[in-house]
Amino acid sequence: MKARGFTLLELVIVLVLIGIGAVFGTRFIADMATSYVGTAERGQALAGARFAMERIRRELGLAYSPSVYIGSYDGAANRCVSFVPVLASGKYLGQVTDGTAQFIVPLILQEDIIDGVNLAVRADSGEAVWQDYPEVLPDNVAALKDQSSAQAVLLFSDAFASGVSFDWEGQGNRYVLLYRYQVRFCLDDDGNLWREIKEGTSDWSDKTLMLTNIKSGPLFSDYDESLQLLWMTLSMPTREGELVLPSQVQVIYEP
Template sequence: MQLRRAQGFTLIELIMVMVVMAIITIGIGRFVSLGTEGYLQTRDREQLQSQARFAVERVARELRNAVPNSLKITNNGQCLSFKPIQFSGDYSNQSLTDITAIIGYVTQTATPVFQPQMRLVINPHKAQDFDVASDQVATVTAINKGAVANQWQFELDGQHSFDSGSLAQRFYTYTHSVTFCIEGNSLTHTTIDNAGSQSQPVLIAQYIDSSLSMFSIDNAALARSALVAWQFTFTRNGESSRYNHTVQVMNAP
């Protein structure tokens, strides 16, 4: 009687199969790893650029509503401050000497509403024109309807004489100032009301390189309005995005 020989794999065959499977597994794992890394890098890059675009647009949008010549750079170009317009319009006063109210028409369609610490400025040309002691600014105590349609009367805190008038007879009111600051690796937004109370900084953007980012101002001239420029460099995980932006503040005194 002939014995049947047992069927199976030899040890060498098993080892060869294990080696081949290991090579295949490593190859697949590396392929998946590269795909995952590529996805994460693309996601981080898109988040960084999206954040950068938002920061640039936020600063530009708020700057377009700045009271003329209220722009100020501090902290070696790391901070930009300005006073946003609350109401603006054309005054009809024949004289700006010893008056108790500014009478005029506002450009906004909404009814002007009085707010505490509201100030009114006429023909500002420098930062000192916004000081409380300046003859170009006065505190508003109430807003009343004028004698004719769409006319408003901005009551002042006593008798006031403005040092100079506006060629276009413009006036502006404001209640606070806004400051954008590059602090560490962040861009923040802060408001300070006319009474001096400061809000908590609001985070606008992260991953900003403060050594490569700054604000600058080219002040207004007779031929054009003020130009505000800023350079923002965002860096994250080896990715770097640089943004150079310039905004012309169209509002004129």
């Protein structure tokens, strides 16, 4: 008995079935690959966004709360949050308004030589007050004279140059030592988040790129001075849709 082979029709049917299987198999693999890439991209975007937001949160946690303000960037509103970092805070005896104050140096600084800082006593808040810092000092903020030796107590006459005066006392006789620079985080029109520093009379410089691929638009929506609470919303486009991360950042430093 002779073996029966495949007919042409049967071969055509087999090839068609193989082709259909290959098409669906390739599409399935492609969909799986796209899904994997999209998930990985979203995870990477989420990790970067969380890092940037945590960096902002940590630095604002050591900011002088009256110095925090929301500003514009290249003419676009609500693109920046600016603030002045705090070195330390302490209490004073006597009164600053009549020049009899004696400043108790914070314990962590009593063995150090204090230099390159300003001293604030219940300063005013707002962009108009702080936008030109440290070139222009707000009321009740004065340049502390560089000390030549470590001290536990600073007399008013040893702390400031002649002619320095304060208009009001601090709550609970508290004072704050401020660094002589501003820090800000800004979003540009290309979706890049930058950290910048302003020192002396120079403009904003020392730029550090924090995050890319952010949806352009207002980043910082509001800052409530009474609650010391900053609202921000970070949006990033991904393959799987827009990633939106709203956040409330507390300026928790209490001098």
